[in-house]
Every structure is written in structure tokens, then in C-alpha cells.
Amino acid sequence: MTQASSVPPLDLLLERSSTGDLVAPAPQGDVLVRILSAGLRAPDHGHLCPWRYVVIAGDARPAFAEHVVAAMGRQEPDAPEKKREKRRRRFSETPMIIALGMHLRPEHKVPVMEQEMAVAAGAMNVLNALHMEGFGGVWVSGGFCEDRALLSQLGLDAPHRLAGFLLVGTAEKPERARERPETGDYMAFWTGSEPVTFRADERQR
Template sequence: MNAMDQLLSRVSTDRLHEPAPTAAQLEQCVAAALRAPDHGYLRPWRYGVVTGEARAQLAERVVASLLRVDPAAPQAAQDKRRQRFSTMPMTLVLGMRLRPDHKIPVWEQEMTVAAGVMNLLNALHAQGFGAIWVSGPPAQDPVLAAELGFAAPDRLAGFVFVGTPETPLPAHPRPDATSVMADWQGGPLSFAADRG
């Protein structure tokens, strides 16, 4: 499959089983992530790798985070997070090492992290692995972030679940590319996607 076919066939999935990438495969995927644009060369990407027995420990911290944010969280929500985080073949903790004191705005640093995650997802797909980027309340919890090594001003950008897809992944429908493209003619841009 050529590079363009790879990009056009990537989909997110959490229907994953073993094996997860080897250390060498993951290192290559992270190397691809580090090719993302990085204004100021601040290198804000951080990837924590969680496998084996550490998955259950992370799951308990995520559930504790959920309960900090919402003490009345239903048991089903707690169980779902505990199950997902403890059984995925590999979880990557996405950290953002931010420099609010730098001339490069924090929002650009965050975009660098996001671009890196997209490169990572594409690289995992190119190696035959499945993945999904998840966020939600735990990614916004400064206590959990600090427990994982990202005390303020650093933050979490979420988590990536990684493994081998259970089945061939069907392509999810996406909008026609032309619906989100418009030629600028000097005034406000108008897109077909916005005209419904």
C-alpha cells in the first residue's frame, strides 16, 4: 500500500488485542511523531508507555480521577474506564511539556503535540496496528496529570490505546474533501459543509 492509501485508510478503533508494538516498532512510530511541526524547537511531546501489570494501576488512577471530577459518577462509568484501561494491550499517556514563559504561544505548543499524535496514529496504522486517541475528564484532571509526571504548567493531551485490530477495519464515512475547501476571493470564505 502506498503512503497516500495508508493515510486514507486509517481509522480509530478500540477493538484491540495482543500483540502491541514491540519496543523497536514503537520507537519508530514515536520517531515519526517527532517529525511534526515544532515552532521554536521546544519539543513538547512526551509519551508514557503503559503495558503489563501497570495497566491495572493506571486504570485505578483514572477511576479515582473520574470520581474526583464527578463523585456521583455511575458505577457503569467507573467499570467501563477500569475495564478499558486495564485490558488494552498498550496505553500511551500523552503528556504536554509546556513552556508558558516562552515566546511561542502555549496554543502553538499544544498544536505541536496534537500534530505529533496524528503522526503517531498514522505510523501505528502503517505498521498494521490499531489505535484510538481518547480524552475526556481524566485528561483535564491536574491531579492525575501530576501523578503521571505532568504537574502544571504541563498537562495531559489524553491517552492512546494501541494493539492489533480484532477485525479488518471498515472505513468510516468522511465528508467529501471539496465540502471543506473553498477558494478565497477577497471576502469571508464560504464552505459547502457549512451550508448544510
């Protein structure tokens, strides 16, 4: 499943894009372990290891989907039935779901925000590793991710939280090259004299 080794690593990285159109297979066995190991290589101030990955696959998916829909009912009671059914279908039918748990230590000198950023950096590493191994994925979240009953199912009792879910599988269609923002709009060089400005900010004024 690994992407062609002849492609330079940076070019491969620049080709990555999120996709929710996923079919089997999803990574299994040692390949899945290696992909999640990439998440554990993210920056981690204080060596707190805040990552907690919960894999939901196979026959567990429909049952977990019902927990997600129930959480939506509690957190988003006005959500239309169409939205609930869409979420039920996605969590039931996507080949694999990976919950992004955040094992937080509010009492630690490392700020909680930095602990959360370590989890986010790990999630991005996992998405990149999925792509490099020939799989696809998309990161989803929502108000239901704050539901304490759902978090308890994932071993995330307070103060621990959830950064969302990675929906994982194989891209149903070849990934299309998506237009990305112009890099020059989002970078600047500080020269030591004046505060920097960004073209992207100027366009929004």
C-alpha cells in the same frame, strides 16, 4: 507487521480509522520507538519539543486503571458506576496505553496554544504510524485528564498538562471503510475578491 508495501502511501493513509476494539500484540522494542519517533517529526514552532509519551503496558495497566478511576471520582463525582467500570476495564485490558503529555512553557514567546497543537500533531503522526505498521489505536480523553494527582503520576506537574491517551493494540477485526465527509464541503479557493464560503457551513444554517 508492516502494512503491504505495495499500497501507495497516500492510499494507506486514507484507509486509517480509529478503533477501540484492540487485542494483543501492541508494538514493542524498535518498532515502538520508530512509531513514537514519528510523533517527534510534528511541526514544532520554537523547537520546544513539548511531547512527552508515557507508555503503560503489561502488569502496570491494572494499577494505572485504578488511578484513572480515582481521578474520575474526583473530577466527575456524578459519573455512574457503569461508566467507571468501563474505563477501568479499558485501561486494564487494552494491550498498551500511551499518555500524551504536554510539556508546556507558558513564559515562552511561542503561544501555549501552538505548543499544544504541536502535541496534537505529534499524536496524529503516532496514530498514522501505528496504522502503517499494522496496528490500531484510538485517542481518548475526558475530564479525568485534568486531574492533578493523575498528572503527577505521569510526571506532568503544573503547568504541564495531558492531551489524552492513545489506546493501542491490533485491531480485533479488519478495519471497515468508514464513510468520510465530502472533501469539497470543507475546502475553498480564495480568489482575492470575496471572502470564501464553505458548503459545510451553508448546510448548518
